[in-house]
Amino acid sequence: MLRKKEKDILESFLSGNPGQAAAGAETAGEAETFGTLMRRMFRENKLSAVSLAVIALMILFTLLAPYLTPYGESDMDLLNRLQPPSAAHLLGTDEGGRDVLTRLLYGSRVSLMVGIVPALLSMALGALLGVLAGYIGGWADALIMRLADIVLAFPSMLLAMVIMYTLGGGLFNVFLTLTLMNWGSVARIARSETLRLKKSEYVEAARSIGVSRGKIILRHILPNCLPTLIVLFTLNVPAAILTESSLSFLGLGIQPPSASWGLMVNTGRQYMYVAPWLSFVPSGAIMAAVLAFNFLGDGLRDVLDPRLRKQ
Numbered sequence: 001m002l003r004k005k006e007k008d009i010l011e012s013f014l015s016g017n018p019g020q021a022a023a024g025a026e027t028a029g030e031a032e033t034f035g036t037l038m039r040r041m042f043r044e045n046k047l048s049a050v051s052l053a054v055i056a057l058m059i060l061f062t063l064l065a066p067y068l069t070p071y072g073e074s075d076m077d078l079l080n081r082l083q084p085p086s087a088a089h090l091l092g093t094d095e096g097g098r099d100v101l102t103r104l105l106y107g108s109r110v111s112l113m114v115g116i117v118p119a120l121l122s123m124a125l126g127a128l129l130g131v132l133a134g135y136i137g138g139w140a141d142a143l144i145m146r147l148a149d150i151v152l153a154f155p156s157m158l159l160a161m162v163i164m165y166t167l168g169g170g171l172f173n174v175f176l177t178l179t180l181m182n183w184g185s186v187a188r189i190a191r192s193e194t195l196r197l198k199k200s201e202y203v204e205a206a207r208s209i210g211v212s213r214g215k216i217i218l219r220h221i222l223p224n225c226l227p228t229l230i231v232l233f234t235l236n237v238p239a240a241i242l243t244e245s246s247l248s249f250l251g252l253g254i255q256p257p258s259a260s261w262g263l264m265v266n267t268g269r270q271y272m273y274v275a276p277w278l279s280f281v282p283s284g285a286i287m288a289a290v291l292a293f294n295f296l297g298d299g300l301r302d303v304l305d306p307r308l309r310k311q
Helices: 004-013 018-025 034-044 046-063 100-136 138-153 156-167 171-197 201-208 213-249 261-271 277-304
Strands: none
Touching: 034 046, 034 277, 046 100, 046 277, 100 138, 100 171, 100 213, 100 261, 100 277, 138 171, 156 171, 156 213, 171 213, 201 213, 213 261, 213 277, 261 277
8 A cells, every 4th residue: 555645645646637748848837727728729720719609609699699689489460471680680580581690599509409419419429439348348348439530431411311201300409410421530539548648657657556447538538638539529510400401401410490500491491582581581591500609629730739839
């Protein structure tokens, strides 16, 4: 048994914190906190700061949707259908006389939720299975990776269409479909990171003093996979938004009378020459959300990847 002081010293060595390792190698003396990394990202990459502001505004508008417009999501006024933008309806009305701005705000709830929730679920499932496959190896590695290969072998959009055709439309089925689509790529990346980390000195030291396999995974492997997984999350969110928009455009995703950006594009294309704003407005929202998450992911990669920080 090690004495308490020796254990404390060894635990600080085994923490595996990349920021502390970098600070020890340099003369700075203190590890970079997450807040410090974010400030440096905003200072060096203005586009990432703007992207984060755009995402924050979208989430804020989503939460305040009932207070930002006097109309309801499904309030119809057939006497004022297909009206152009005006003071009463800033973005015009659709084929049912519903306010397009109201539909856009309520549709952002669905589109952002469909982007974020399945990305979180696929990250959790893929990271867990990938870390287990990489650390345990053997039959577990072979089984998990072959399942991931089966998922990745299908074109993502085709796989999503097959699942949605089988399960039917609806928000829950969209969540399930996007989670099943994306966990395989996350598992592969988590496995590669685990294979690299399990050979590091602090993991070998923890294993040599009898630290259990579960503690090594939870305290040393998973925390050091987080920077890569955070960047991957910001890239999976726009991919999920685009997939949901495509499914809704094809009539397989969110069903009326609920609003989503993809569904709005689909219904608006029938009136492209009469009321082009019905498709252009939600298309612009989709483009802004996808670009914002992608640019944010690029900025996070630049500050979280130690190899890029040295350049």
